[in-house]
Amino acid sequence: MSRNAPDPKQTGERLRKARETARLTQADAAREADMARTTLVAIEQGQRRIRTDELQVLARLYKTSANALLREEAVHVDLAPRFRKMSDAQSDGIEEAIALLADLARAEVELENILGIKKSFNYPPERPILPGDVRVQAEQDATELRQRLGLGLAPIRDMVTLLEMDLGIRVFVRRFDGRISGLFAYDEALGACILLNANHPLPRRNQTAGHEAAHFTGTRHSPEVLLLHPTINSREERYADAFARALLTPSRAVMQKFQEVTAGAAQLTRRHVIVLAHIFGVSREAMVRRLEELRLTKAGTWEWFERNSGITDEQERQVLGDLRAADAGKADADRPTTLRLSLLAAEAYKRELLSEGQLARLLKMDRLELREMLDGLDTEGGEADGQLQLR
Amino acid sequence: MANFNSDDTASPIVLDTSVAISLVASRIGTDVLKALARPAYMIDVAIGELADAGQRAADVLSALRDWQRDRLLTEVSLEADALEVFEDLVSGPAADTLDDGEAATIAHARVIGAVAVIDEGKARRISRERHPALMLASTIDLLLHPATERVLGREAIAHALYLALKDARARVPPEHQETVRLMLGSERAALCHSLPAVIRNRA
Numbered sequence: 001m002s003r004n005a006p007d008p009k010q011t012g013e014r015l016r017k018a019r020e021t022a023r024l025t026q027a028d029a030a031r032e033a034d035m036a037r038t039t040l041v042a043i044e045q046g047q048r049r050i051r052t053d054e055l056q057v058l059a060r061l062y063k064t065s066a067n068a069l070l071r072e073e074a075v076h077v078d079l080a081p082r083f084r085k086m087s088d089a090q091s092d093g094i095e096e097a098i099a100l101l102a103d104l105a106r107a108e109v110e111l112e113n114i115l116g117i118k119k120s121f122n123y124p125p126e127r128p129i130l131p132g133d134v135r136v137q138a139e140q141d142a143t144e145l146r147q148r149l150g151l152g153l154a155p156i157r158d159m160v161t162l163l164e165m166d167l168g169i170r171v172f173v174r175r176f177d178g179r180i181s182g183l184f185a186y187d188e189a190l191g192a193c194i195l196l197n198a199n200h201p202l203p204r205r206n207q208t209a210g211h212e213a214a215h216f217t218g219t220r221h222s223p224e225v226l227l228l229h230p231t232i233n234s235r236e237e238r239y240a241d242a243f244a245r246a247l248l249t250p251s252r253a254v255m256q257k258f259q260e261v262t263a264g265a266a267q268l269t270r271r272h273v274i275v276l277a278h279i280f281g282v283s284r285e286a287m288v289r290r291l292e293e294l295r296l297t298k299a300g301t302w303e304w305f306e307r308n309s310g311i312t313d314e315q316e317r318q319v320l321g322d323l324r325a326a327d328a329g330k331a332d333a334d335r336p337t338t339l340r341l342s343l344l345a346a347e348a349y350k351r352e353l354l355s356e357g358q359l360a361r362l363l364k365m366d367r368l369e370l371r372e373m374l375d376g377l378d379t380e381g382g383e384a385d386g387q388l389q390l391r
Numbered sequence: 392m393a394n395f396n397s398d399d400t401a402s403p404i405v406l407d408t409s410v411a412i413s414l415v416a417s418r419i420g421t422d423v424l425k426a427l428a429r430p431a432y433m434i435d436v437a438i439g440e441l442a443d444a445g446q447r448a449a450d451v452l453s454a455l456r457d458w459q460r461d462r463l464l465t466e467v468s469l470e471a472d473a474l475e476v477f478e479d480l481v482s483g484p485a486a487d488t489l490d491d492g493e494a495a496t497i498a499h500a501r502v503i504g505a506v507a508v509i510d511e512g513k514a515r516r517i518s519r520e521r522h523p524a525l526m527l528a529s530t531i532d533l534l535l536h537p538a539t540e541r542v543l544g545r546e547a548i549a550h551a552l553y554l555a556l557k558d559a560r561a562r563v564p565p566e567h568q569e570t571v572r573l574m575l576g577s578e579r580a581a582l583c584h585s586l587p588a589v590i591r592n593r594a
Binding site: 067 | 408409412436439440444445447448469471474475477478481482483484485486488489490491492493494511512514516559560562584585
């Protein structure tokens with residue numbers, strides 16, 4: 001037995017989770033591994049110590065490694081089972097997005113643990129959705145969150161930074177199936193996690209982030225998938241939509257800016273919509289619908305624009321010019337992994353806490369991609385590192 | 392610590408995945424293995440890492456299959472007496488463990504008395520600490536070995552080094568960094584980002 005002989009109960013539990021992540025039943029896994037099902041059950045329950053050759057076979061079958069199963073700091077959380085309870089979480093695109101969120105969150109937490117980083121959480125208390133009008137509750141809860149964060153009526157131009165820095169939520173912006181806008185999940189080991197789709201424009205992502213912030217506030221322990229064209233109109237979803245509108249476009253701030261922007265005008269023009277949407281960091285459609293909701297313009301205004309050639313990106317370019325916000329999220333999503341994960345990985349590599357093989361597997365990158373990333377961050381100490389010691 | 396050197400003309404070698412990638416990128420892997428004229432092994436888990444890992448890994452895998460076909464490389468599984476060494480290297484705190492391919496390479500080399508060929512810094516450190524009698528080598532050691540130089544000549548080796556460093560970002564152990572820079576010349580060295588900036592920017 002090795003000097004680091006792992007605890008059979010913990011190993012069994014990790015093997016069970018790895019098998020479930022691989023979506024294999026005990027019977028299937030036992031058959032594929034050429035062992036009796038009763039043996040696998042005993043191993044998973046920690047009643048029988050797994051032999052190293054058996055561990056190698058199961059690791060290969062579960063598309064992981066013996067080290068990933070036995071490493072003390074490894075985070076073994078499978079988000080998929082809790083999403084499976086949702087009726088619309090069965091499609092391939094959604095399963096891939098859930099796996100992506102789980103992989104990113106697990107890697108981030110493990111790297112933090114290895115590097116001894118204590119992430120600070122600043123979660124406000126949950127506000128369960130009560131009987132009664134959900135829109136009223138959503139407005140109140142969004143206003144309360146704004147107050148807690150000291151935002152006043154100021155527009156939120158960068159929802160990702162707000163959620164990450166001020167609340168401690170793990171937010172990942174990556175490219176995945178365009179039919180999905182975002183995901184929210186909460187887990188004791190990972191904390192609150194949000195995945196946003198980098199294939200969607202920044203204003204759309206801000207709205208999705210606002211929507212997921214509502215699930216974090218009102219239904220924290222239920223995972224959520226937001227589709228680009230939602231099919232469910234439950235109270236929870238209506239609450240989340242109203243919360244996002246109130247958070248991103250607070251009524252008083254919208255009224256005030258509307259007055260400033262349209263001063264002296266007799267009609268609401270495309271230019272007004274473009275400027276207001278830019279101020280609040282939301283899409284043009286979301287802006288007009290909010291104006292309709294607040295009765296600052298007639299109901300059906302958005303449909304009128306749509307019938308009359310819409311409001312185009314070219315018109316937005318003409319109006320905003322250089323003021324159009326750069327989309328750093330898309331650039332980050334085009335890297336092999338997130339900037340934060342790559343910095344954590346580079347530090348772990350530089351300090352020889354994780355090897356190239358361990359990092360490649362943890363980040364699900366091929367070795368060459370990983371080497372390019374590490375060299376790009378100049379882990380050997382280069383010009384970008386400079387000479388200044390932090391401590 | 393035992394070092395791979397010109398006196399060693401017969402010990403078998405066990406290649407890690409990191410080395411296979413760099414050796415393939417050097418374009419002279421076949422000639423190097425022929426020149427070294429000794430048994431070369433890779434463990435199935437180290438080769439398995441290259442499966443389903445993208446096109447570049449598939450190209451490396453294809454080259455390994457050619458070497459196997461030409462009997463320059465043999466794929467092996469860990470034998471029973473190597474499993475304990477393997478388990479010791481994969482279980483425990485992250486900082487004290489290695490991924491399966493790296494651990495299996497060390498375990499097999501340890502048990503059959505071969506040279507473990509690994510470029511990875513952490514794996515080399517752990518090997519030195521826990522298995523001080525195990526002889527270690529790197530991709531650079533294979534390329535700079537006198538037997539390789541006799542067959543291929545210094546200029547061909549310098550070009551191969553350049554390709555391994557530029558295309559596969561081959562890791563260069565500290566003791567070889569200055570030699571490699573001199574062989575490449577400052578112009579080529581400046582383009583090799585796996586060399587520390589302080590070395591590659593030295594005039």
